[in-house]
Amino acid sequence: MTVHEMPHLDSTFSALSDSTRRAIVARLADGEATLSDLAEPFEMSLTAVSKHMRVLSDAGLVDIEKRGRTKHCRLRGAPIKEAVDWLSKYEAFWIDRFDALARHLAKEDSKT
Amino acid sequence: MTVHEMPHLDSTFSALSDSTRRAIVARLADGEATLSDLAEPFEMSLTAVSKHMRVLSDAGLVDIEKRGRTKHCRLRGAPIKEAVDWLSKYEAFWIDRFDALARHLAKEDSKT
DNA sequence: ACTTTACTCAACCAATTAGTTGACTATAAT
């Protein structure tokens, strides 16, 4: 299994490392929203949210479409899938460790 | 479904947003390694790798044990699982969109 | 005892980040 440089993952993980942006992602999973909609729950300027959207957009996590004077944002699943695919390579690892723990506990249990 | 502030995710995603650190994670999935082992493939100082390990360790992604003069590092699966758990909430989203695409293509196809 | 190895620490640097404000443009509503 070659390492496969995945430059997408840099921006995807980086974008998701901010809780404001994760909240925005969560919000967009419920459907399209405008920038102002997205900004409303946060105690920060619209400019700040706009910058967050830029980060999400650059990472390909979000699609922004200008309609009149509003900008409508949608979640894009592809980069999330790439992230999960990368992380899943190590799923076996922690499953193994949980298995090991389960075996350990079972052994302890059989002693009583 | 409440949003559930997950402060771990900040550091987990942030730690994984660097390709050097992802390479280290990949390496550790094959088994324990010392700091020098981990540093060897990279064209950067041991200090730099040590800092990367500090980031991974702070994120709980890695366990560092001092043995004599060497430090032995192991991968910890738990934060990766948390990340996958968070991302999986949006798995349905992109599956739906691929379904939608498939339906769209099927419809286009039936027109010819 | 001396030298090499494995690693840390502090200081520094350049670039990036997450936020602000104030001034601006473009669209929509009255």
Next chain:
DNA sequence: ATTATAGTCAACTAATTGGTTGAGTAAAGT
């Protein structure tokens, strides 16, 4: 025609990041 809304842009700030070097400590090898 005015006014309000939606959003951008540029300039600034403070904190963080990813890297460096040089000097130091502690353990192991010879």
